[in-house]
Amino acid sequence: MRIESLFPELCNLYGDSQNIRYLSLCLPEAELVLSNLNRTPAFVTNEVDLLYMGPMTESAQLKVIERLLPYRERIAELIDNGTVLLFTGNAFEVLTEHIFDKEKETDTEGLGLLPFQTEIRLFERFNGKVLGTFDRGGEGGESGAKGIERGNGNNAEVIEVVGFKNQFSSVYGDNSSYPFLTCQRGAGLNAKSTFEGVRVNNFFGTSLLGPLLILNPLFTRYLLKLLGTPNPTLAFEADAITAYQARLQEFKTPQTTGFTTKGH
Template sequence: MKKIELLFPKLCNIYGESYNVEYLRRCNPEIEVVATSHKETPAFVEEDDISMIYLGCTTERKQEQIIEMLRPHRDRISELIEKGTIFLVTGNGVEIFGKHIEDGDRKIEGLGLFDFHSVRYMKRERHNSQFIGTYDDLTVLGHRSQFSFAYGDFQESFITIEKGIGMNPDTKLEGIHRGNFFGTYSLGPFLILNPLFAKKLLRIMGLGDSLCFEKEITEAYEYRLAELRRTI
């Protein structure tokens, strides 16, 4: 069995992010999901057989709470990243792993595992957009709805944007990537939006690459890609 740890699903499921893990579970009977409450110590702290860790989008207030819950385990997270454990982090969850988050006069220290910082623009309208980008030989789709942007040189970026914006409006680099750590501002069911990337994660876990409803979600991906190339 391959274990996937779903972190804090009651706090980090604003746009249905938890279904990313549920979808993988349905793809392969060899996957076991460990759902960790925000009141529990993450399983990855003591268990060595966690193949993948998932963290989704949350509110700004809960984001700060999650940073403090994960801070005692920073070294363990760093160890797992270096070991090659898969991490998939979506929405503003990516900001938790940066150096800090600026919110007006406040500076909220992050986990400091990646060399970037984020800035909240809470007095502005929420930014909403979609993007098309590339990762290795894959075309990746995403959509965002956020009050904050991230800044840095992004030498460890995940996606190169073809259409849309990156971590902020002045860069075409999106997300963070190191080893098998993948973070993106994209929201919601990222793996259903991107069946080719879902296949990649399954292969990394050594589970082949058969997908649940593969024909249907591949057709939906191709249709969405054509529409976005036409409209963005």
């Protein structure tokens, strides 16, 4: 199994690089490829099982777009053929049509693989939490049981996902038919949206950031199944699930603050 992490020297904000480290702990036999900006990414000429890119600064987005533009069709092919791609934080914004920076008054064309527009407002930063449901859509689950998986093995259709946002940007467009999450609390694609991120085949683009896979062991288990591990066991699984359930409980408590839907 080959896991490729794109541009880790740039796309490493907020502890997201630990997602890959955690995957490598869960899949010790997997080959990990770290592709720097100055070398050709492995996915261009080789098969990869998972392509990962983490959040970056707004100026780094421009570098990444420039670097990935020659491989636009290849990325589209990977998405079409069901390869697993996980882009966290603002990484998936490079696939949108335009990135408009209001402060610097620049408008940069993205890769245009997603029918969305990104707008950066440096002094209207968006901080918040998200509690949402991820619908497995019949894939990955064993029993196909309806309801919400609680980490106790019922393997239902819906997984509850928790996460954090910190972004200068909002994305505009209609993702209601293919979101990554349906928000129960917190903002989605932008402040007015209740649908977070995008899912196209096995491409998962989410503005949630940080150690998403460590925070969400049930989603990680689902991801490992997609990667061909039928009965995955996570690294420190029990501890991860305990921490996840504690956070989930907090996120569900009405008194817990910080699920802002203000902003742009």
